[in-house]
Structure formats: C-alpha cells, structure tokens
Amino acid sequence: MPTIQDWEIWSNGARYRLDRETTFESTPLLPNSLQKGCWNKFLKLPGLGFMCSLGSGFFVATCSLMFKLLPSINPLEILVFDSVFQTAIFVSVIVKTREPLFGVQGERPFLLLRAVIGAVSATLIYSAFQLIPLADASTIAFSAPVFVNVFACVLLGESCDGFHVITVFTTVTGVFLISKPSFLFGDDQDSDVSINDRITGSCMALGGCLLMALVFVVMRKLKRTSYSSINIVFSTSTFILDSVVLTVINEWSFPHCGADGWLILVSMISFTIASFLQTAALKLEEAGLVSIGRTINVVLSFIFQVTLLEEQVGWTSILGAVLVCSSVGVVSIKRCKNST
Numbered sequence: 001m002p003t004i005q006d007w008e009i010w011s012n013g014a015r016y017r018l019d020r021e022t023t024f025e026s027t028p029l030l031p032n033s034l035q036k037g038c039w040n041k042f043l044k045l046p047g048l049g050f051m052c053s054l055g056s057g058f059f060v061a062t063c064s065l066m067f068k069l070l071p072s073i074n075p076l077e078i079l080v081f082d083s084v085f086q087t088a089i090f091v092s093v094i095v096k097t098r099e100p101l102f103g104v105q106g107e108r109p110f111l112l113l114r115a116v117i118g119a120v121s122a123t124l125i126y127s128a129f130q131l132i133p134l135a136d137a138s139t140i141a142f143s144a145p146v147f148v149n150v151f152a153c154v155l156l157g158e159s160c161d162g163f164h165v166i167t168v169f170t171t172v173t174g175v176f177l178i179s180k181p182s183f184l185f186g187d188d189q190d191s192d193v194s195i196n197d198r199i200t201g202s203c204m205a206l207g208g209c210l211l212m213a214l215v216f217v218v219m220r221k222l223k224r225t226s227y228s229s230i231n232i233v234f235s236t237s238t239f240i241l242d243s244v245v246l247t248v249i250n251e252w253s254f255p256h257c258g259a260d261g262w263l264i265l266v267s268m269i270s271f272t273i274a275s276f277l278q279t280a281a282l283k284l285e286e287a288g289l290v291s292i293g294r295t296i297n298v299v300l301s302f303i304f305q306v307t308l309l310e311e312q313v314g315w316t317s318i319l320g321a322v323l324v325c326s327s328v329g330v331v332s333i334k335r336c337k338n339s340t
Helices: 010-016 020-026 033-043 048-068 075-097 108-128 134-142 144-156 162-179 195-219 227-249 259-284 287-293 296-307 315-339
Strands: none
Touching (some): 048 075, 075 108, 075 227, 075 259, 108 134, 108 227, 144 195, 287 315, 296 315
C-alpha cells in the first residue's frame, strides 16, 4: 500500500520533472566533477523513472507486510518508529543542503495542513492493515489518484467531466466488492475476518484514501518547499498524533529485541526507501506512468497474502482489485496524454 508520501506529487508530476543541470547543484553528495558526470549518466538511463516506481511499490508492499507480521503490536506504534527513522534521515539531508526546515514563507500554512491531513491518513490506512487482508487494504488505498479530480473540482474549480464520474463510480464499486457488506453478500463463513472488522477496516482504508487524495491537492500549493521539509513536518506530525493516541488508549508495548525488532527495522527502512524512490520516480517520469508502475504494490500484496500470510483471496477481492487498478490505469494514461 501506499505510504503517506506515496502519491503526493501526483497532480503536479510534470512540473517536478528532474532538471539535469539543477540536480548537480542540489545534490550535496557529489563533490567533484567526476562523480557529477557519473550521476548525469545514471540519470539518463532509459526507463529509470519507471524502475524507481516499481522499486517504490515493492518497498511499500514490504512495509505493509511487516504490519501484518506484527499483530501483537499496535500499528500506530510501528508507524511511530517509522516516522522517527524517516525524520532522522531527512533531517540529515536538510543539514547537508542547508534548506529551510519549515519550508518557505507563504507556503507554511499549506505545509502544516498537508502534514496534519497526511498524518491522519497514515493512521487510518495502517490501522486497516490489522483488520482486513493485506491485498484489500492496499487496493483501497491505491485508489487515491482517482479521487484527486473530485477534490480539485470542488476546491479548485477545475473541470470534472463524465470520464472522471465513470472512473470514480468504477472505483467505488471495486471498494464495495472488497468490503463485502453482509446485507448483500451475507456472512462469509469461510473468511477469517469478521464482517464487522471487514467493514470497519474497509471504511478506515477508504477514509485514509480520500484524505490522501486531499493531500495531493494541497501539494499543489507547495511549489517551492523542498521535499525534505515536507517529509520532516509530516513525519513529526505523525509521531505526535500517534504517540498521543497510543498514550490515551494505553497501547504502548515497546517490543523487545528479537524477531519483532528485526521486523520493525525492516519496516522503517522500507518506509523510507519507498518514499525516496517515489520522489525520484516522479521527478524522472510522468506521474501517470509512475502510477502504472506502482500497481506492483497491489500485485505483491496479493502474492504476500497467499504465500507468506497463507490467507484466502475471495473472488470479490480479485474483482474489486481489477476494477480499482483499471480506474487508476485509465486515469494515469489520460494524464500522460494530457501532459505531452
């Protein structure tokens, strides 16, 4: 599934395409001309942006799997560890590049809004992982790009034609099939997930998806703020929110070293690498093509669910995933055509 930074430059992907000359000056780890030349050749590799999107999808699926493998730990606590690790990484980048920590003047209110909405979105999506199957939660969260145009139409006055109405309807139908409400499908006796957990988890994943789509719209206002600053403020907000919630409900567990500790470490590393690769992909490639590459997240989630978690996959989940991925795919293709 997607992490909270997963699609945040979606709506302005073309504007964030990587400028080779600018990259030299904004890459602090390339001190001499030889290293800069090698970096320039690396950036010109064919299909590099698409490969980065595939890598991001792999690490998002891996991070999501860690949440499923740690059922005894509250998902918010795992998210706290991920946020601390990611904050430390991007703070080191800020120190090296000497960029403003809290963004540029005039964009800070939107930076704070993006951080708060993103923190709530992450909390809902990752909490859903322990209530419903991995593939179902990942598929619902993956549908966020389809709803971007709805928010852009309402909040920014952009056009919303019949094409977008159809894709939204198709996506909602897919989510409906995944949630399998009992009034239509009855009680699924073969499922390991209760109907209450399935509906609650699906609603949480959908709520996080809608908030993520709203994050994409807010990101349009952050044209000069560095990605490192956005990540730091977001991660800090997530840390504060989830720490307060865990304290109020008294769910801190502080896992000991051992298997759980290694799984949490994998989660933290995957969370950060996925964010980095997604940013690189959106700078190197069109956002629409990147989103197509990210469908590997849904595919891997189904594979992990069947092989590692040994959970059944119902036909409604498969059909729902096909509808959601199809909607995201056609929206992505249309955006690619519009941006060329």
